[in-house]
Amino acid sequence: MTRANSLQPPRLATWLLDQFSPVLQNAPLAGDLMEAFKQGRSSSWYWRQVFGAILIALPSLLRKQWGCLAYAVGCSGLIQAAWFFMIPTAEHDSALPQVFALYAKGYAVQWPWSLVYQIAVLTAFQFVIVAVALGSYFAFSRMLNPQTYFEHSWLSSSCWRVVTWPLRS
Amino acid sequence: MKTGNHISDFELISMLVLLRLGDGAYGVPIAREIEEQTKREVKLGSVYATLERLEEKGFVVSELGEPTPERGGRAKRYFRVTKQGMREVRETRQILIRLWQGVPELGGGRL
Numbered sequence: 001m002t003r004a005n006s007l008q009p010p011r012l013a014t015w016l017l018d019q020f021s022p023v024l025q026n027a028p029l030a031g032d033l034m035e036a037f038k039q040g041r042s043s044s045w046y047w048r049q050v051f052g053a054i055l056i057a058l059p060s061l062l063r064k065q066w067g068c069l070a071y072a073v074g075c076s077g078l079i080q081a082a083w084f085f086m087i088p089t090a091e092h093d094s095a096l097p098q099v100f101a102l103y104a105k106g107y108a109v110q111w112p113w114s115l116v117y118q119i120a121v122l123t124a125f126q127f128v129i130v131a132v133a134l135g136s137y138f139a140f141s142r143m144l145n146p147q148t149y150f151e152h153s154w155l156s157s158s159c160w161r162v163v164t165w166p167l168r169s
Numbered sequence: 170m171k172t173g174n175h176i177s178d179f180e181l182i183s184m185l186v187l188l189r190l191g192d193g194a195y196g197v198p199i200a201r202e203i204e205e206q207t208k209r210e211v212k213l214g215s216v217y218a219t220l221e222r223l224e225e226k227g228f229v230v231s232e233l234g235e236p237t238p239e240r241g242g243r244a245k246r247y248f249r250v251t252k253q254g255m256r257e258v259r260e261t262r263q264i265l266i267r268l269w270q271g272v273p274e275l276g277g278g279r280l
Binding site: 014026027028029030031032033034035036038039045048049052053054055056057060 | 195196197200210212213214215217218233236237239240241242243244245246
């Protein structure tokens with residue numbers, strides 16, 4: 001029989017579990033772990049349970065959220081690639097000379113404003129890429145969801161019929 | 170020939186534990202009972218994953234209780250076996266008994 005444990009479970013493990021709670025969608029699990037710990041389970045047991053819960057939930061999360069994951073990977077890769085080709089190196093010229101010229105203006109400004117300027121240009125550049133990627137993602141996910149696609153098509157064609165009805169009649 | 174969901178050994182164990190515990194079965198006692206009966210440490214995460222899978226199949230239902238301070242304000246989730254789940258357990262038992270009877274090395278169905 002285990003002795004009752006009046007201490008709180010490891011804070012870091014609880015924090016980690018709370019971070020994953022929206023993913024795990026299982027607050028009762030966190031409550032069960034806390035209750036079992038207070039009934040005398042060890043800290044190492046608690047850690048093992050937390051890691052186990054997260055690892056077990058991951059495949060299901062990846063299955064449910066594969067679109068978001070693909071978007072995150074694709075978008076991160078796109079930003080890195082765009083950044084790499086925008087900055088000229090000894091091997092290649094800038095693929096986006098106008099953007100680079102805008103960025104290079106920061107070199108002529110005195111520090112720390114040069115840093116502020118270049119971070120602002122970089123952020124704006126990444127914002128444009130993310131906006132394009134996000135737009136493509138929504139367009140792509142709509143195409144993958146036939147119900148939404150057909151609803152959208154039905155709505156568009158209905159609106160079109162209503163708008164053009166006076167012309168047709 | 171019947172087609173449909175088969176249950177795994179851990180799903181069967183979980184459903185039998187739910188039946189043993191009766192009303193008021195939630196994560197902690199379920200995991201403890203499984204550990205006592207199997208003599209193995211179980212992950213509460215895998216118990217929940219299994220019970221959620223059984224719930225999707227319609228063999229188990231769950232409901233949330235009231236949040237309590239001892240559990241950091243988190244509610245208990247109570248599970249129970251449905252009639253469909255009971256049928257599935259009985260059918261699985263019959264299948265296992267038939268299979269056992271065909272293997273004399275395992276005692277031919279005698280427990």
